Amino acid sequence: MPDALDASPYDALLLLSFGGPEGPDDVVPFLENVTRGRGIPKERLKEVGQHYFLFGGVSPINDQNRALLDALREDFAGHGLDLPVYWGNRNWAPYLTDTLRELTADGHRRVLVLATSAYASYSGCRQYRENLADALAALEAEGLEPPKVDKLRHYFNHPGFVEPMVDGVLRSLADLPEDVRDGAHIAFTTHSIPTSAADTSGPAEAHGDGGAYVAQHLDVARLVADAVRERTGVDHPWQLVYQSRSGAPHIPWLEPDICDHLEERHAAGVPAVVMAPIGFVSDHMEVLYDLDTEARAKAEELGLPVRRSATVGADPRFAAAVRDLVLERAGAERGQEVARCALGALGASHDLCPVGCCPARAPRPAAAGADSPYA
Numbered sequence: 001m002p003d004a005l006d007a008s009p010y011d012a013l014l015l016l017s018f019g020g021p022e023g024p025d026d027v028v029p030f031l032e033n034v035t036r037g038r039g040i041p042k043e044r045l046k047e048v049g050q051h052y053f054l055f056g057g058v059s060p061i062n063d064q065n066r067a068l069l070d071a072l073r074e075d076f077a078g079h080g081l082d083l084p085v086y087w088g089n090r091n092w093a094p095y096l097t098d099t100l101r102e103l104t105a106d107g108h109r110r111v112l113v114l115a116t117s118a119y120a121s122y123s124g125c126r127q128y129r130e131n132l133a134d135a136l137a138a139l140e141a142e143g144l145e146p147p148k149v150d151k152l153r154h155y156f157n158h159p160g161f162v163e164p165m166v167d168g169v170l171r172s173l174a175d176l177p178e179d180v181r182d183g184a185h186i187a188f189t190t191h192s193i194p195t196s197a198a199d200t201s202g203p204a205e206a207h208g209d210g211g212a213y214v215a216q217h218l219d220v221a222r223l224v225a226d227a228v229r230e231r232t233g234v235d236h237p238w239q240l241v242y243q244s245r246s247g248a249p250h251i252p253w254l255e256p257d258i259c260d261h262l263e264e265r266h267a268a269g270v271p272a273v274v275m276a277p278i279g280f281v282s283d284h285m286e287v288l289y290d291l292d293t294e295a296r297a298k299a300e301e302l303g304l305p306v307r308r309s310a311t312v313g314a315d316p317r318f319a320a321a322v323r324d325l326v327l328e329r330a331g332a333e334r335g336q337e338v339a340r341c342a343l344g345a346l347g348a349s350h351d352l353c354p355v356g357c358c359p360a361r362a363p364r365p366a367a368a369g370a371d372s373p374y375a
Helices: 024-034 042-048 061-078 096-105 122-141 159-175 195-199 211-232 258-267 285-302 316-333
Strands: 012-017 085-089 110-115 148-151 185-191 238-243 273-276 306-308
Touching (some): 012 061, 012 096, 012 122, 024 042, 085 096, 096 122, 110 316, 122 148, 159 211, 159 273, 159 306, 159 316, 185 211, 185 258, 195 211, 211 238, 238 258, 238 285, 258 273, 273 285, 285 306
Parallel strands (some): 012 085, 012 110, 110 148, 185 238, 273 306
């Protein structure tokens, strides 16, 4: 048996994700959860839900989270880390509040949170922290003493997140016809967000054009492109592009969109494109629809060979990275000097989100940050 690893003061890990429907009857209620408070009519939600209905009303995200849970538990057990792993979602079962209630009933008092979003942004970080605060407040209203929760730092540049994406791009390039392979362009994709949200992403000192959100994605794209060049000897051109835009058309969002980008690259004479979804942890609905369905249809219309590389998912290297992040944060909480593993130019992200980091559209309490009411 391996020597036991020390996760104290933490006694549980919570995988916190977005959630998704698991059948046709779930689609509209799920979208009602996602859009609560925006006053969107049910008929409009049914239209939006067509993406899900194309896949039988089932989002792959829940099964992918189950696979990640299995990978984490296997890695922890195999390395002597005695830390139970729970799972809660923002918008579908298992709901976050129910999971925190279960954690509390099981006697856990210090909980680390792994969000399935690797980068800084309101929707990718602070909104999760707001949901945590809402759930903790709900437990308090029930007369329970909620656990103290801390969120693991952003892991966009951890080797265990980056290296599987490098391998995915290499596999996609190898799958292209030989006569177009060396000239292939790499389109690194991530979720588009309003430019106002991008500009205020990350700590206040990172605010500006694109904020931390764009800077972090560009750093990862460079890491992957450089690794591909080192392993193949070919310097592939690349660009960061965006997908999955929603919201009112008059509000500026990050561009270019992947489909527009494919048209532009084809017009410029690029012989092939690899779409690399570096902004996503797993192959969930936005990857399946926006890339595998919509963007692929655009490429076929253009006669442009494309391949889509895999996301990290439940890769064992990512599970090992989570273990590394858990031990790093636990050591820091115990007052130890810890080595923080990070690639690229930006270094390791902060443990505690500072005041003004990824500010909310309207003031709301957020847990696991410097401004948390649950210190």
